[in-house]
Amino acid sequence: MTSLFKDPAFWTVVLFLAPLLFRVPIAVALGMSTIFVVWHWDMGYQMLSYSFFAGIAKFPLLAIPFFILAGVIMEKVGIAERIIRLIKQLVGDMTGGLAIATVIVAAFWGAVSGSGPATVAALGLILIPGMSNAGYDKAFAAATVSVASGLAIIIPPSISFIVYGDIMQQSVGALFAAGVFPGILVAGFLCVAVYIISRKHGYRGEPRGSRNEVLAALKDAFWGIFTPVIILGGIYAGIFTPTEAAAVAIFYGLFVGMFIYRSMSFKILYEILKETVVGTAVVMFVVACAGLYSWLGATVGLIDKVAGGLTSISSSPVVILLMINIILLFAGMLLDANSIFYVFLPILAPVIAHFGWNPIWFGIMATTNMAIGQVTPPVAVNLFVGARISGISMERIARPAIPLIIAAMAALVFITAFPEIALFLPRLMGML
Template identity: 70%
Template sequence: MDKLLADPAFWMLLLFLAPLLLRVPVAVSLGGAALAVCVHWNLGYQMVSYNFFAGIAKFPLLAIPFFILAGVIMEKAGIAERIIDLIDELVGSATGGLALATVGVATFWGAVSGSGPATVAALGLILIPGMAAAGYDKPFATAVVSVASGLAIVIPPSIAFIVYGDIMQQSVGALFAAGVLPGIVVALFLMGAVYLISRRRNYRGKPRTSTAALWRAFVRSLWGLFTPVIILGGIYGGIFTPTEAASVAVFYGLFVGVFIYRTITFRTLYEILSATVLSTAVVMLVVTCAGLFSWVGSAVGLIDKAANLLLGVSSSPLVVLLMINLILLFAGMLLDAISIFYVFLPILMPIIAHFGWDPVWFGVVMTINLAIGQVTPPVAVNLYVGANISGLTMEELTPPALPLIAASVLALAVVSLVPSLSTWLPSVLGLYGSP
């Protein structure tokens, strides 16, 4: 017992978990635990300020504020509303048409936003009232928007992939390409669950008005439809890097909002910049504190002990992979995605190397885990945003969300067991090892 109490790794874990259970913000819990252990065990607290700066002073991370800014611009420009109108016309009166359209729009919006909560906010204000007016159960409508919006961190461009690529020193372009097919797989599983529920409850969309209305909706949404083509086409075509693509997305969104749709004014621009600064500050604070936690954790042996514990359970890669998935799913109930990357990836690096797993494939598997975590109570950030928009409680949203979460877990199993779903596209595009 005395040996355990003298172990800095034990105290670091305790000082992190105790405040977290008392609802202290994640960044404060991570940074506070690391700083306390660093000072008490004299690990070189003079390096803390440098570690803070070095944690965010990285070129790939510059894409995060730009993609956040681009997502807010696209929302304020009215692109989401026009794309929703197009999908609505396409599905017509099919069984579960609006719910299926919601999954489709969320999948598409993931190629614009890169953030789950931002996608819920952008789509929920339009889709939740629209589905409720069409006869859909409001909790079910909110659950569909919230769960499907988790795709935003799997479908490229993805802030989660940017963070993962920075930590693992992997090509962000390769990770973006790797997320395309798995993201579609998750969307198909969600659509299957949505269709079965809608058929049982006899949910239907509204009849298509006319071919002319469909054409008008297509023309109105054309500029928005070009957004992922420009961003992803430029990356995969070697025209610009993911970081440069983020800045291109900002200017494209401004051009469409100011000159084409004319929905962005000086007042709107102020709101856009305010929302971007707030979101970026939250993300970067977590990045710096989680980076400090990883650094101190490595110095006190917490990382090695946790990795050896996992490797000591079984020599079977499938068993270890199952355990990792379960741990990540549980962690997603308590922590945000970026914190999980910084806390768990240093532990998982030796395991990835031990089994010779492809780090790009593993990044996709881990990111899908975190996407599910965004809708898994108690810390279900997507569900909280959906609850705020719809005026419902978490207790009302959790039951209709459970079948959709189960469908997502089945999709995760498929992606975990079939690595080629993640590795095929980046291999074809020659993105392995690219900057």
């Protein structure tokens, strides 16, 4: 026991977990635990500033602020509102139409935003009141928007894919391609779930518009619908890299806002830049501190100990895979996706290599876990944003979210059991 208390690996874990119990921000818990262990065991604290900078000074991570900026632009210039209007016209008053439309719009917006909470914020302000006014229970409406917005980190482009690709040295383009069918699969399961719930409670939408109204909505939303085509089409066609695609998306959004919708103003531009700076600072601070923590874990032998412990539990890949899924699901209840990747992936990388698992498929499976974690209490960042927008408590939203979470978990089982769901498209495109 005495040797355990003298082990820096032990204190690396304890000093990270203990502050989380007191709701200390994740980045602070990661950074302070690293600084203390490095200082106390004299591991060369002078290198921390260099390591902090080196953790974020990477070209693939440049796509993160670009995609955040692109997503904010698309929201502020009115693209989200026009897409929602079109979907509402198409589904009309069919049973569960607005709920199904919410899932579809969230999946589509995930191809623009790349962030779950940002998708809740962008769509919730419009969809939650719209569903409530059409007779849907407001808590169910908020839960649907919150859970469906988790698709944003599965449907490419995804900030989580960028972080995963950087840590695991995998092609971000291949990860983007691999996320398409799993994202559609999760969206399909959610559509079935919201339809069953809507049918049980008699939830319907508003009457469908005339043919001319539908065509007018389609014409108005065309430029927004074309956004994922430019981003993903350019990447898959080899025209530009994911980072370059993010930059193209920014200029495209500015063009649409200034010359097509003419909704851009200096005030809106200031709001766009402010939200982007804040969002980027939060993500990159977490990435930098989590990178320090990962380096410390490798230095003190924590990664080797945990990885060795996992592989020694069982020789069955099914058992280990089940354990990993459970660990990631529980971790998703407490931490954000990027922190989880930096903390757990260095530990899991030897396990992935030991069993010969495809790292691209594993990344999709792990990210799906993160998407579910975003709506699973106690942290449930998506539910928190949905509660703030709707003005009702997170406890009320959590109840109708349970069947939707179960539907997402069912999709996760398929993604885990059948890797080709994720690998088919990148293989077809010659990325694997």
